[in-house]
Amino acid sequence: MLVKDQLKTEVSADGAPRETFVINLGPQHPATHGVLRVKMTMDGEYIVRAEPVCGYIHRMQEKMGENRTYAQFLPNTSRIDYLSAMTYTHGFVGAVERAAKLQVPLRAEYIRVITSELNRISSHLVWWGAFLLDLGGFTPLLYAFDDREKILDLLEGITGSRLTYSYFRIGGLYNDIDDTFINGTRAFVAQMRPRLKMYRSLVTDNIILRKRLIEIGPISKEMCRKYGATGPVIRGSGVAYDVRRVEPYSVYSEFDFVVPTFEEGDSMARYLVRMEEMAQSLRIIEQALDKLPAGPVMAEKVPRVLKLPAGDYCYAVEAARGRFAVRIVSDNKEIPYRIKLRTPSLSNLSLFEEASAGMLLPDALALMGSLDLVIPDIDR
């Protein structure tokens, strides 16, 4: 029997019961990207069963949704997945705008796309640096954070914040962009493309990385579908599912971009999806800057006291980690009756138990890193 198949049974090949031990990965661990605890039943270096235990950063976001008005809940959305904060705010304001039938001005939509894509690039850079750190390489983290600082400077100029922007408001944006931002973004796009090439030759084509990631942690299309995995996880398994393409929102249907999809389903495929996505985000930003219309950035007549008609409303966006969807249940009051946040990291991590059975521990960590988890996204 293959070692991997042996480990699925509790008795080893010669009939003797196998000795296993249980260790805890986390909740404080450099490689878990937050407070995740994984209870691992190990047979030596091989994982027999890895059971993630969540809830160590549960911050009651959904309960807060029932205690805050729509405008008051907005800062919470940035803190669900803080690396991709713009897109999460987009999901929430999109749901409210859909329910209240607010017409967001076109300029605001374009700026939303530009800032969301910049946020996507900065999120992927953090993922990339942290992933390489898990695999043992420290240098890419410094390069990634250097590039990310340029994005943060641009966004800080218009939003005032580096990480948890509350830039989108219900009905548009709270602040327009200026020439500093536009010129700075164009300069950033111009200097980022050669950097991506450099990352390819420095890291992606590196033989050690290739040996660590190719054929490690295979996830099939069917497994993705059964667990609801989205984002680069499903795109690395051959399914071209991107909310921006399948359920287009905002003005994404105006742009020409490729949805990178790789067939292999291993960690390398998920890695390449994200690297390609950064290049595609640069394309979207350029097109959006070229097409940016003039006009206001806030809808007219946004009620100060916003009450949504009774019923439930959904909105889905493509965050850096996958499909983020908000479901608002309203009973015609200022405060929502229920806010449900469908977060990608929860679905992505739920397949970890099945996918990691029988793997070596370092390979399982490569798999976990390639899922790109942000734990407050799971716990909310």
Add this chain to the structure above:
Amino acid sequence: MEAQNDSAQALKDCAPYVRFAKLDELLALGRANSLWPLTFGLACCAIEMMAAGASRFDLARFGAEVFRPSPRQADLMIIAGTVNKKMAAAVKTLYDQMPEPKWVIAMGNCAISGGPFVFPGQYAVIEGVDKLFPVDVYIPGCPPRPEALIEGLLKLEEKLTGKRRWPIVKAE
């Protein structure tokens, strides 16, 4: 009298080569210059802590870039993020495992007082990490900028050594 003058003269002569100081001050200087933080990023503030350790803001200038994964080897715990009731026991265990002398920086509003997650009827968040153990420096912000973290570190160094060794940056 002559013997005293001799030793006083001897001190003056070797001043360019040898310094004398109180042992306490030397130890405090050594500790302040090489605080080893525990990697304890819980939530959003952790990213700003990582940015502070990266090359733009560079904690290495202050000797604090060596983040230790194990509490046994760390002497500074930077609580960066929200502490949950489920997590509180683990945080306390980590604090207890750190050897003396140890210090705690509460980074961010969540660590100071529960942050934006305090509301009537809240059931999961510990309202401030100083309910678990003593905190030396509080850095407000949501999240605080990396410069704020560095300033908090310098305040801790001031607490250790008794004087502030780096100039206060004035806003331009």
Add this chain to the structure above:
Amino acid sequence: MNPTTPQPPDSSPQPVPAPAPAAPAAPKVAATAGPQAPVISNQSSVTGKPAAAPAPPQPAPALPNPLAHLSLPFRGVDYAAKGYHAEATVAPDQVVFAAEQLDKEGLSLDTITGVDWMAEGQMEVVYDYFHPAKALRVVVRTRIPRDNPEIATIQKVFPGANWHERETHDFFGIRFLGHPNLTPFLLPEDATYHPLRKDFTQC
């Protein structure tokens, strides 16, 4: 699917008639112009009384029902207004069948959650599904009594439901029968409270 006489579009799920006369039926799902295709009524979730005063037919155009070929009471929904394409309200004992049918259609499980309708004495369990290849987002709802909330698990059809059901149990106390591990997921291991219930006070 046996055609029955077409009934006027029924724009609300069939609630247990609320005891208080002032309490309206469940918040009306806005503007769901039901299809002219027959709707199978859910016998087991209705007390046998006819639905209260069906609303007059909406003048809106009939929305296409992308799942009309399934033997489930789906109706098309205005995506631009609501954010999903089709929804169905089923009896609690039909949720596994609905999951199996949608699995065969190739949909993926988005999320499972609950809504506590305390005023009506019911809890709603909402299953969201999405299709990974085309724009199709589907909602399946059901209602269970609030004082004894139990429903079958769909975990055998969609293994991803495991965690969603644990979370719904954490927040609402809904017991998923047949679930292999209904222990607290986001709350501490020894938690006995269910915070998203509307009558939750300090634990």
